[in-house]
Amino acid sequence: MRCPLRSNERAGLHARQFSANLFPSSTMWHGRFTQDTSSLVQQFGESVSYDWRLFPHDIAGSIAHARAQQNAGLLTADEFQKIESGLREIEKEILDGKFEFKTSLEDIHMNIEAELTRRIGPTGAKLHAARSRNDQVATDTRLYCRTQIGEIMTAATKLQYALLDRAEKFAASMMPGYTHLQRGQPVTAGHHFLAYVEMLERDKSRLADCLKRLNICPLGSGALAGSTINLDRQAIAAELGFDGVTSNSMDAIADRDYIAELLFTISLCGAHLSRLSEDLILWCTAEFSFVQLSDAHTTGSSLMPQKKNPDVCELTRGKTGRLIGNLLNLLTNLKGLPLTYNRDLQEDKPPLFDSVDTLKLVLAVNAEMVAALEMNEEKCCAAASDPMLLATDLADYLVRKGVPFRQAHELVGKAVAESIRTKTPLDALDLAAIDPAYGPDAAEVFSVERALTARTNPGAPSVANVRAEISRWQKQLA
C-alpha cells in the first residue's frame, strides 16, 4: 500500500511504502493466540499509515531506553551499540523513503522494533523490557508536540513580522474603526494590524505554557503500573530533553491533556486568523475597497472575467472550522474513557496531525498574503472623514465645558438627528443654535487628525502611539 503524502512534509519522505500481511500480526503476541488477526481487523486497527511520522521520536526514545537498559546491566555495551546503529539505519531508510511499513504490524512502534529484530537478531528482542507501547506512544507524542510547538511559534512570528511591516507602512492611514460593523470612531490601519500582532503574541504565550506542562517524560510508566525492572527514568528524561518525569504511572498513560491544550490553542489561533480573514474579505469588497490583495494571493472566476476572489481568507475561515472540530473530536473521545490506556486513544493522532499541519500552512500563507497587501489609503481616508465618527469627540468637548456626560450624549444625539433630518453634515450644522453649551470652538472638533492626535493614552490609536508600539514590537520580536 502506498500512502499519499502531504506536500508540506519533509523533503525525502515521498515514496513511502506500506504493505499488508508481510509479517503475521501474531509476531508480537503469539504466545497467547492460536489464530492470526483477521485482515479486516488489521485494516481497521492499523495506525502506521499516519503515526509513521512519529518515527524520529520513537527512535530517540528507544535509544534513550536502551542506554538505560545498558546502565542497568540488561544490555552489554556491544548489544547497545547494535541497537543504536540498527535504529539509526532504520531512521535513515525512513527519511530516504526506502523503508517498507507493514500495516500488519499495526503502528510505528512495532514496525521499528520488528525491523530492528529482523536485522540484528535476538538483541533487538531485548529492547522492549521495562516498557510498553503505552508509555512509548505517550513519550513519542509529547516529543512530537514539543517539536511542532516550536515550528508553530516560528510561523506565528513570521506572520507577526508581516503584520508589523504593514502596520509600519500604514501607521498614519486613517480609517473608521467599527463596532457592530457600523462606523464608530477613527483609528489607523496601523493600529488595526497591530491588534492581530497582540492576538498572535497571546497564542504564542499559550503555546509556551502548554509546552511547559507537556515536557515531562512518561517513559517508565510501562503499560500502566511501571515495571519491576527499574531503569533510571531521570537519565532517560534528560537524554530526551524533558524537564522531569511524570509522577503517577496511571495518569501518565491515560493523559492526553497536552493534546487537548494544543488543539485548543491551535483552534484559538485559527479563530484569530479567521477574524483577520473576515476583515480582509469585507475590506476588499467593492463596497469597502479599503484593501488590495495581490494577484498571487487571490483567484479568478472560471465564468465571471472581472472577479478577483479572496480565497486564501475564505479558506482560512473555512479551515478554522476543521481546527475547532479536531478539538471537539479529541475531547469527545476522552470524556468516556476509564483509566488507563484504551485503544480509543489511538484516534488522538489524526486530529492532532491535521490541526498542526493545517495551522502551519494557514500561518505561512497568511504571512505571505499580508506582506503583499496594499491599503487603498484614499478610500480609507474618505470613509474616516465622515464627521459622524467624531460625534463622541463632540460629547467629550461638551464634557470639557462642564456638561455632564449623559447630558452631552443627549445634546450630540439631537445634533445627529438634526443632521439626518436636514441632510446636513454634522460638521456643517449651526451647533450653537441647538444648545448654547456649544461655543464657537466646537467646529475644531471636526478634524480627524486632531481627534487621533488627542488619543495618547496607552493603547489608544494616536499615530505617535502606533509608531511607539511598532518599535516596541520590533524589539520584542527580534
Ligand code: ARG
Ligand atoms: N498505536 C497505539 C496508539 O497510538 C499505541 C499503543 C498501543 N497499545 C496497546 N496496548 N494496544 O495508541
